[in-house]
Amino acid sequence: MSKAATPPEGNEQEFYAKRAKVYPREVHGLFARLRTAGVLGLLGIFYGAPWLTWGDRQAIWFDLPGRKFHVIGWTFWPQDFFLLALLLIIAALSLFFFTTLAGRLWCGYACPQTVWTEAFLWIERRIEGDRSAQMKLDKAPWGGRKLAIKGTKHAIWLIFALFTGLTFVGYFTPIAELMPRFFTFQTGGWETFWILFYAFATWGNAGFMREQVCIYMCPYARFQSAMFDKDTLIISYDEKRGEPRGSRKRGVDPKEKGLGDCIDCTLCVQVCPTGIDIRDGLQYQCIGCAACVDVCDQVMDKMGYPRGLVRYTTENAMEGKVTKVLRPRVVLYALLLLVLMAGLLYGIMSRNPVGIDVIRDRNVLFRELPDGRVENVYTLKLLNKSDSLREYHVEIRGLEGAELVIDRVMPVPVPAGGVVELPARVRLDPVVLDAPTAELVFIARVAGEPDAGNERAGRFVGRMR
Amino acid sequence: MSDVRDPLYTSLAQRVIAILWPSFLTAGLATVLLFTWIDPAELSLYVPGAEGVTRLGAYSAGFFGLWAITAVSSALTSYFGRPAGR
């Protein structure tokens, strides 16, 4: 290999030096308040939503063992998979849409990584103190005090993480039963595993990995710049106004000293959760959290300069041009989003509430009866996706002379959002078949509702080839 | 910052993340697709020895199995992506 492809050792050293632990300084201000509101709101939704009930079940319940997703009044089945796919496409497209308009709004205010990191930072600051106290503590040799402080922090972090893991699993298994079971050590093996797994991931991501998740692990962070254009809202340092930077006493006229408005206090670097310097220009590490905007505005206030040396702006605005909000791609994304959302709504509204699945008995291909006829065995699954009890009649068609035998009284009641499995046998004289196998159709009809029903094809095996 | 190489490849820890993380994501996706298509409870009827398998157990085992496979793929990509002869 040529030398150029293998960087010298010094380079790796540099990367290590660059990846020193970030101690973001606490910041107050308009955007910090907005972010706190976002964090509290989203955490409230996350921890609160599984406790809501709808009828006699959990309102939002992804019942994986039951293969049903309950979302308020709706129940979704594996057959509705395309709706989920559509929902994911809508989510991705919304992200594109908002990114084009407003940059990394998602990253700075709503991403779970940001939300839980903020919560963990808050706890850390209450226990270890502010940025300088944290740095001092980390430099200090290990001793009783350091052990006590770090121990307390991790204990609280872990309890919080464990509660997060419990809540997460509570979306999949009714939370009102899960909590007491967990604290009395009665959760199943896999449940316990996933609670601990999610708790560990929370603790690791929000306590240790932090900005590295954004920089090294997040796919969105890598490709978001492709959605940026010159009219996208970004956070930027006003270089023309700020440079040349330099410290000065309050009240000194910067023009006299030949200085710009930046007093080079480095506060914007200290508050940055990803440890970058916004004055170096737009970088992909910047998650758009606006912490540097808040802190620099405070500095500007103190100095008696106008605010906005670091501010939300667009590239065009920085260059003195007009910012256009309605650009072709924004309109395109918006239209596409509208169409897909309408499609989703239509898909949900026009779902057939009656479902039928046909599963052939795979152990026995067919059986010959004493009377010369051939019998095939199936399991029918009758699905009721509506929110009230329905009674189903089952019939077959498409196979002349076939007899359907079901050892149940018709109609069969199927509970709201439920499945009923029905063993069914179909009998037929094989002489009427002109091929070894034939297709037949199973039909489920709702009693008392002539228009409601669904059908599914099955295969009848008459003889071996 | 002299970006000669992707910073992902500078330390063992980052290398491990670069292997395990994308494979985690793809394994998650594959698990969802696989189990929307196949119901493990039905499968257990036909696979000898799988009678006691619960759906949750099958989902979990399926996920880790798929993760192992995708991780092997990521690891090979990472391995072949390195300059040869070192």
Ligand code: SF4
């Ligand atoms: S906070 Fe403002 S004044 Fe201080 S260094 Fe940053 S840009 Fe300059």
Ligand code: SF4
């Ligand atoms: S540069 Fe400013 S907006 Fe970007 S991540 Fe750092 S503090 Fe947040």
